[in-house]
Amino acid sequence: MELYPVIMAGGTGTRFWPASRKNCPKQFLSIIGEKTMLEETLLRIKPLVPEEHIFIVGNKEHHFLLQKILKGFRYIILEEPLGCNTAPAIGLAAVHLKNQGVVNKPMVVLPADHYVADGETFRKIISLGSELAEKEEAIVTIGIPPTRPEIGYGYLRRGNEKKTLAGVKVYEVKEFVEKPNYTTALAYLNSGEYFWNGGIFIFTPEIILKEISRYLPKVYEGLKKIEESIGTKSYPEVLDAAYKNFPSISIDYGVMEKTDRCLLTIPGDFGWSDVGSWESVYELRKKERDNAGNLIQGKVISIDTRSSFIFCPNDKLVVSLGVQDLLIVDSKDALLVADLKRSQDLRKVVEELKTHKLNYLL
Amino acid sequence: MELYPVIMAGGTGTRFWPASRKNCPKQFLSIIGEKTMLEETLLRIKPLVPEEHIFIVGNKEHHFLLQKILKGFRYIILEEPLGCNTAPAIGLAAVHLKNQGVVNKPMVVLPADHYVADGETFRKIISLGSELAEKEEAIVTIGIPPTRPEIGYGYLRRGNEKKTLAGVKVYEVKEFVEKPNYTTALAYLNSGEYFWNGGIFIFTPEIILKEISRYLPKVYEGLKKIEESIGTKSYPEVLDAAYKNFPSISIDYGVMEKTDRCLLTIPGDFGWSDVGSWESVYELRKKERDNAGNLIQGKVISIDTRSSFIFCPNDKLVVSLGVQDLLIVDSKDALLVADLKRSQDLRKVVEELKTHKLNYLL
Numbered sequence: 001m002e003l004y005p006v007i008m009a010g011g012t013g014t015r016f017w018p019a020s021r022k023n024c025p026k027q028f029l030s031i032i033g034e035k036t037m038l039e040e041t042l043l044r045i046k047p048l049v050p051e052e053h054i055f056i057v058g059n060k061e062h063h064f065l066l067q068k069i070l071k072g073f074r075y076i077i078l079e080e081p082l083g084c085n086t087a088p089a090i091g092l093a094a095v096h097l098k099n100q101g102v103v104n105k106p107m108v109v110l111p112a113d114h115y116v117a118d119g120e121t122f123r124k125i126i127s128l129g130s131e132l133a134e135k136e137e138a139i140v141t142i143g144i145p146p147t148r149p150e151i152g153y154g155y156l157r158r159g160n161e162k163k164t165l166a167g168v169k170v171y172e173v174k175e176f177v178e179k180p181n182y183t184t185a186l187a188y189l190n191s192g193e194y195f196w197n198g199g200i201f202i203f204t205p206e207i208i209l210k211e212i213s214r215y216l217p218k219v220y221e222g223l224k225k226i227e228e229s230i231g232t233k234s235y236p237e238v239l240d241a242a243y244k245n246f247p248s249i250s251i252d253y254g255v256m257e258k259t260d261r262c263l264l265t266i267p268g269d270f271g272w273s274d275v276g277s278w279e280s281v282y283e284l285r286k287k288e289r290d291n292a293g294n295l296i297q298g299k300v301i302s303i304d305t306r307s308s309f310i311f312c313p314n315d316k317l318v319v320s321l322g323v324q325d326l327l328i329v330d331s332k333d334a335l336l337v338a339d340l341k342r343s344q345d346l347r348k349v350v351e352e353l354k355t356h357k358l359n360y361l362l
Numbered sequence: 363m364e365l366y367p368v369i370m371a372g373g374t375g376t377r378f379w380p381a382s383r384k385n386c387p388k389q390f391l392s393i394i395g396e397k398t399m400l401e402e403t404l405l406r407i408k409p410l411v412p413e414e415h416i417f418i419v420g421n422k423e424h425h426f427l428l429q430k431i432l433k434g435f436r437y438i439i440l441e442e443p444l445g446c447n448t449a450p451a452i453g454l455a456a457v458h459l460k461n462q463g464v465v466n467k468p469m470v471v472l473p474a475d476h477y478v479a480d481g482e483t484f485r486k487i488i489s490l491g492s493e494l495a496e497k498e499e500a501i502v503t504i505g506i507p508p509t510r511p512e513i514g515y516g517y518l519r520r521g522n523e524k525k526t527l528a529g530v531k532v533y534e535v536k537e538f539v540e541k542p543n544y545t546t547a548l549a550y551l552n553s554g555e556y557f558w559n560g561g562i563f564i565f566t567p568e569i570i571l572k573e574i575s576r577y578l579p580k581v582y583e584g585l586k587k588i589e590e591s592i593g594t595k596s597y598p599e600v601l602d603a604a605y606k607n608f609p610s611i612s613i614d615y616g617v618m619e620k621t622d623r624c625l626l627t628i629p630g631d632f633g634w635s636d637v638g639s640w641e642s643v644y645e646l647r648k649k650e651r652d653n654a655g656n657l658i659q660g661k662v663i664s665i666d667t668r669s670s671f672i673f674c675p676n677d678k679l680v681v682s683l684g685v686q687d688l689l690i691v692d693s694k695d696a697l698l699v700a701d702l703k704r705s706q707d708l709r710k711v712v713e714e715l716k717t718h719k720l721n722y723l724l
Contacts, residue, residue, distance in 0.1 A: 303711065317723055333678055339683065361679055
């Protein structure tokens with residue numbers, strides 16, 4: 001079927017410091033396999049569509065990284081002048097699609113930096129979701145069946161069963177809920193009524209633009225101007241001006257939590273992870289660990305070392321001796337040695353960098 | 363009084379890897395203070411003698427490092443074409459001294475890479491020892507009063523009290539003993555009869571050359587040829603040829619353990635350490651640790667870090683998070699992360715480097 005993947009590749013993050021930086025965020029890192037996460041995402045969706053149907057929304061700041069990775073392909077790259085979270089990014093893709101005459105075909109919003117274990121199931125679910133979005137004129141989101149009481153994700157509460165599509169149950173969405181505390185997360189898990197919100201959405205450009213015009217009129221106003229300038233000389237200027245006025249807002253908060261349109265969810269049981277920390281990479285790559293439980297990327301000699309993650313993919317030799325549960329990440333200008341279980345606290349580190357006025361290391 | 367310090371600066375070692383390398387061993391590192399250990403050694407002895415009385419025996423391989431540190435001073439630098447332990451190095455200094463007409467004046471052999479807390483007492487003991495060596499025609503060694511059952515050092519067993527010199531007792535040496543096991547070391551400590559052998563010896567060139575001729579005739583033969591060539595064009599060639607035939611042997615094993623000449627010892631209670639490991643540096647620099655017990659050299663942000671030694675004196679930022687008892691040493695091409703208590707095991711690391719054919723990192 002005809003569908004248009006829109007890869008959200010404009011994110012920045014601090015949780016993979018010092019490997020990730022402002023000018024090289026997670027989607028450009030090879031932390032899960034040999035390829036960058038963006039490339040893995042592209043490879044995952046590619047069997048479903050022709051290359052030129054794939055839109056990648058990135059940040060202008062990452063122009064050269066995007067070019068390096070995407071050169072030679074027929075993907076369509078949309079560069080944002082600054083990052084304003086997912087609502088403007090999705091809107092930008094929608095007006096470009098509309099400009100190409102794609103109005104009532106599904107666009108599939110996919111984060112560029114997530115992990116999926118089972119690509120085949122993923123593609124099946126995306127196809128079903130796209131069919132649903134087109135036929136039902138619905139907003140479809142993929143619900144990830146939770147496997148633990150995670151407090152780092154948003155959740156979807158499912159409502160009535162809507163139908164069964166190729167053996168997969170489709171539910172109405174009762175509500176989108178923000179990151180819960182532990183007790184609530186545990187209750188969500190046990191209820192069987194909740195899914196993780198994995199940030200995968202499917203809708204037509206027409207529908208999402210309608211929703212944006214209703215709930216985010218300021219964003220819509222800018223998008224209209226951008227739409228009119230596509231293909232003209234003034235496009236970059238109009239784009240800059242529009243983005244300067246955009247609020248930074250996610251599609252979840254800006255539209256999904258508010259809309260009264262038909263919201264459907266399909267469970268996506270394909271081994272999903274948002275790869276939110278070094279520790280989660282260590283967990284995901286269990287099979288690649290050595291006998292002592294070490295996950296090692298780089299030129300490393302480990303002596304009496306256990307349960308550690310050493311990520312030093314440059315030319316330097318790293319020797320570990322008599323240590324355990326460590327995270328060691330080396331880069332050209334910064335080195336991190338941390339308790340692997342505390343890799344969530346890298347935000348603290350980034351705060352410290354700011355305090356010390358070490359902005360060049362962000 | 364007239365005396366001639368001979369600084370043994372030709373050592374190589376593996377215990378401070380990756381900061382120390384074959385081409386930059388410990389004596390050239392600033393691990394105890396701002397100056398290199400060689401410079402600290404020179405500053406310690408300097409108040410006793412004119413600069414041009416100080417001989418430094420180094421390795422030709424370290425020519426540029428020696429020049430960098432010693433340029434502009436009037437020290438006499440003797441470069442060995444290869445390292446053959448202390449007996450040939452001391453012999454080389456002795457024949458050079460003899461060539462300058464210094465035959466019956468004391469030469470004071472000092473390792474270039476040891477630590478002394480109390481320089482004043484050190485100089486007093488060296489002066490007394492020199493007086494003794496000259497007047498008694500004795501071989502004098504400074505005995506370090508042991509403070510723990512150390513198994514990493516050689517010991518001296520004292521004999522009868524010979525005399526008291528300026529309030530300091532002088533003993534005969536009954537025997538030199540090699541590194542003991544723990545039980546023996548404990549017995550030595552408790553007996554009060556043993557000193558650590560700190561590698562500080564005082565004797566005249568004439569006496570030590572006689573001893574070398576007796577116990578190390580092959581070394582003596584080479585030294586004679588070197589002596590004859592001093593000041594001639596053929597000196598480098600003769601030196602090379604002689605060193606090629608020298609056995610690698612310490613003065614302790616080659617002469618001290620065998621001689622029947624008068625061997626005396628003066629206790630040197632001046633806060634001595636051979637600085638044998640990163641851990642010992644961490645111990646010696648107790649006062650410089652922060653409130654959490656961290657000794658930090660370099661650009662470091664430590665968060666929830668305790669009792670660790672971070673030595674990264676280059677420009678890179680190091681962040682430690684939630685770790686303890688760690689040793690982190692970064693260099694341009696190699697990084698070490700180790701249990702600080704296992705810094706003695708760096709030899710294992712160097713063996714591993716050889717196994718992996720990483721000789722360029724030695």
